[in-house]
Each structure stands twice: as C-alpha cells, then as structure tokens.
Amino acid sequence: MLTTNPFDHGLDGDKLREECGVFGIWGADNAASFVALGLHALQHRGQEAAGITSFDGHNFHSHRAMGHVAGNFDREEVMRLLSGRTAIGHVRYSTTGETALRNVQPLFGDLAQGGFAVAHNGNLSNAMKLRRTLNRRGSIFQSTSDTEVIIHLVATSGHGSTLERLTEALRQVEGAYSLLILTEEGMVACRDPLGIRPLVMGKLGESTIFASETVALDVIGATYIRDVDPGELVVVNEGGIRSFRPFAKVEARPCIFEHVYFSRPDSVAEGKSVYEVRKNIGAELAIESPVEADYVVPVPDSGVPAAIGFSQQSGIPFELGIIRSHYVGRTFIQPTDGIRHLGVKLKHNANSALIDGKKIVLIDDSIVRGTTSVKIVQMMRDAGAREVHMRIASPPTRHSCFYGVDTPERAKLLAAQMSVEAMADYINADSLAFISIDGLYRALGTERDHDKPQRCDACFTGDYPTLLTDLAEKEGAIPLSLVASR
Known part of the structure; x- marks a missing residue:
C-alpha cells in the first residue's frame, strides 16, 4: 500500500x-x-x-x-x-x-x-x-x-x-x-x-x-x-x-502495463523485449507529441528506455538531468516536513550544471496522483531550466485497477479529474502530452482493434474484462459497461 x-x-x-x-x-x-x-x-x-x-x-x-x-x-x-x-x-x-x-x-x-x-x-x-x-x-x-x-x-x-x-x-x-x-x-x-x-x-x-x-x-x-x-x-x-x-x-x-512499467526492462514478455517496447513507446511519443528542446531527460529509472526512444526518434540529445542515489533505504527517518522535503533530494537530485538555462523534455512512465510530477517539474525549475515540457509513456490513467495493482481510488487519479491542459497547469509544465492508446498498441507491434479488445487496458480505457462483483456490491449496482465487456 x-x-x-x-x-x-x-x-x-x-x-x-x-x-x-x-x-x-x-x-x-x-x-x-x-x-x-x-x-x-x-x-x-x-x-x-x-x-x-x-x-x-x-x-x-x-x-x-x-x-x-x-x-x-x-x-x-x-x-x-x-x-x-x-x-x-x-x-x-x-x-x-x-x-x-x-x-x-x-x-x-x-x-x-x-x-x-x-x-x-x-x-x-x-x-x-x-x-x-x-x-x-x-x-x-x-x-x-x-x-x-x-x-x-x-x-x-x-x-x-x-x-x-x-x-x-x-x-x-x-x-x-x-x-x-x-x-x-x-x-x-x-x-x-x-x-x-x-x-x-x-x-x-x-x-x-x-x-x-x-x-x-x-x-x-x-x-x-x-x-x-x-x-x-x-x-x-x-x-x-x-x-x-x-x-x-x-x-x-x-495486462498492457507490464510493458509500460511493471516488468523489468531486461525481461521478455509475450515474446517481446520489454526494453525494446519501451524504446518504441518513446519513439511513438516523439512522433505524436514533438517538442523543441535542448535535452531529453528521463525520470529515473523507469523513464529511461522511453527517453532513449524519444531521443533517437526526435534527434534531441539524451542526458541524465536527474541523478538517482541507489543508497537511500525505505526506512529513512523524516521527523519534520522540512526534513522530509530534503529527503526527496537524497534519492533524486537535479544535475544543475546541465539543466541551467536549457529547455528540457522530461519523460516519465505515468502520472497517477500528480504529486510526483509537481516535484519533478519544480526540481527542474529550481535547477534553472528555461522551459520544462513533460511527455508520458502511457495514456492518462483515468481508472483504478482491480486485478492486482495498487491503484488509488478514481477520485484520486489526476487524469480522472482534469483535462490534459489543466494537468499541465497543475504540475506547472510548459506543455504536457501522453502517448495515445493507439500509439501504445503500435509500440507493441500491433494495431489496436477498437471492436475486439486485445489486452487489459482498463486503467486507461475503463474497459474491464471481467465483472467486478465486490465493487458492484459496494457501490450498489453493476455498471452496464462491465456487463457488456465481460
């Protein structure tokens, strides 16, 4: 949790x-x-x-x-x-x-x-x-x-x-x-x-x-x-x-999110290299949502393969603008809000000498609550970035998962509450774009069939492949969309 x-x-x-x-x-x-x-x-x-x-x-x-x-x-x-x-x-x-x-x-x-x-x-x-x-x-x-x-x-x-x-x-x-x-x-x-x-x-x-x-x-x-x-x-x-x-x-x-984030990049899922798929996602993202920038900067570590793909497709240099420390444990004690804020920098810190005065495009795998994106963008601005653009290697996460993924309730998912433009304002980015659901399927080497679902992509589309009996009983009714998609 x-x-x-x-x-x-x-x-x-x-x-x-x-x-x-x-x-x-x-x-x-x-x-x-x-x-x-x-x-x-x-x-x-x-x-x-x-x-x-x-x-x-x-x-x-x-x-x-x-x-x-x-x-x-x-x-x-x-x-x-x-x-x-x-x-x-x-x-x-x-x-x-x-x-x-x-x-x-x-x-x-x-x-x-x-x-x-x-x-x-x-x-x-x-x-x-x-x-x-x-x-x-x-x-x-x-x-x-x-x-x-x-x-x-x-x-x-x-x-x-x-x-x-x-x-x-x-x-x-x-x-x-x-x-x-x-x-x-x-x-x-x-x-x-x-x-x-x-x-x-x-x-x-x-x-x-x-x-x-x-x-x-x-x-x-x-x-x-x-x-x-x-x-x-x-x-x-x-x-x-x-x-x-x-x-x-x-x-x-x-589950389509295995390719986006869950699986390790050195795994092979459904016969496809997870690393190569994530690079393809980045390339598709660069085609769909180009941006003028000096550097492509991944949010480590999960954003790295997609950032490489975005860089190769766009021709914008790939750089490590955020440096991650791998020596900070999960039990680090943070007794006050001020120290807790500093604790973030112990694990991720801006490469200020690189970022200062530059236009950057940040690549991350997803936006959930949006709280992380706010911190990342602010980190880049504090480091002197002239412009901060954000590109996300998955479609907007608008629906909760009920199949083994720890997802916030829908009311806490930023994309379920705001338009993309409003999200960009919320995280204080100069621009924000997500890969389309069709682009995600293309990165996997197939065209999406709108009439015949090929994967569980419910966190993006709301098309759940099974009945959600416990949820329906809790909410008092089974949504017709769930009955239709079973």
Missing part, C-alpha cells in the same frame, strides 16, 4: 505498484536457495514482504518475513530449515489485506488431502462475496488476503483429487490470478483464462521452473521454455509434466 505521504520514499512514492511476484522450482537440490535468487530478481514486483515454502517429500517448511528478500533469505539458519527439492516463493506489495505477517505468502493450509501452499499474483474481484459464503459454511480465515479464499474453496470442494478440487475452486473466482501451488502430489502452475497476469516456464537441467518474469530465469541460469497459457494448469511431479485446459477458451487480455 502507499504510504500516507507519497514523498516519504522520494519520487517513487507516486507510482502504481504491482502486487507481487512468484517463483517456483521442482526437482532441484537446495530448491529454496534457487527460489531466493529468483525472488531477488523479482523484488521490484513486491517490496513489502517475502516468503518461501519448501517440501522435502515428507514435510512442508515455511519462512515468511516483512521486508526485502535480502536480509531475510540470505541467512544460513533460515535457508537450512527450508529443505527439500521443491519450493515456491512470493514477494508482496499489498493491494488487498492489511500489512501484516499473516498475509505474507505463500499461504499454507493443512487440508484433508494433505498440505496445500499457494503463491498468488493478481487479485480476485469477487473475493469478499466468496468469503462471506465460506464464512457461513463454517470456514475460519487466518488472513485478510483474497488468496486464502482459494484454499477454502479447495478444502470444501466435493471432488476427489486435488486437481479437480482446484479446478472447481477456480471456476468460482473472478479477476486475475497467476498461481503456484505446492502439494504432496506435486506442483501446479496456472493462469486465469484471460491471462491478465504473467507466468513463464523454464528449465535448469532436469528441474522445472515457473516465474512471473523471464529475468528470474536468467538470474539462476535457467532456459526460458514458454509462457504458461491463459487458462492452463501445468502439473509437475515425479510422473513428469502434464498440461490441462479445463476452462472454455476466451480471447486473452494480458
């Missing part, structure tokens, strides 16, 4: 946050050590908490902790306890459930069929409704996480095998999920039928690996095999690897 003051952590405090990342390995000595390395590579997807559960053929072993992977899973006494040749892990940034150890994944249940551990990337949009039904049946929840609903649905299923129970459970949930499940019978990896959240499969020798991003495979020297397909369940055990497709096939709607 976002902190009360969005500047407590420098310029990163006003970014959209992915809920989590998952990593699992089957059939490797010291499996938990590989998982810890994989989670290090996925740390950007969740910096609030981390957990690993392993299975040694007889018993499950778990360690969950608040904070980063480093400091929790680089201790010999912890890793020694996580024995076994199979393990799954999770890094978390909460969108549902309080910030507490009981919500840190993998969650574990000791079911009638045996142990059941689950790590979940995504968000269930009907979790509260299902939870109320399960409560009435006698289920006792140990967390406030939507993920625990899946465990209770599996536990109360009338089917025989764990796979049948899981399939029945998943038929009842709405929303987004990429899951890694560890049982005494094997490991299961699955994605929701729309494939909203990512999940890839790799190999390291005879070991099978699943991860949220390909970069986690790279880190341990594994080879990428393929994506887990939308609606697919992959089961790995001593009998080998089997694939099941129990759901009716629908057109996939993977």
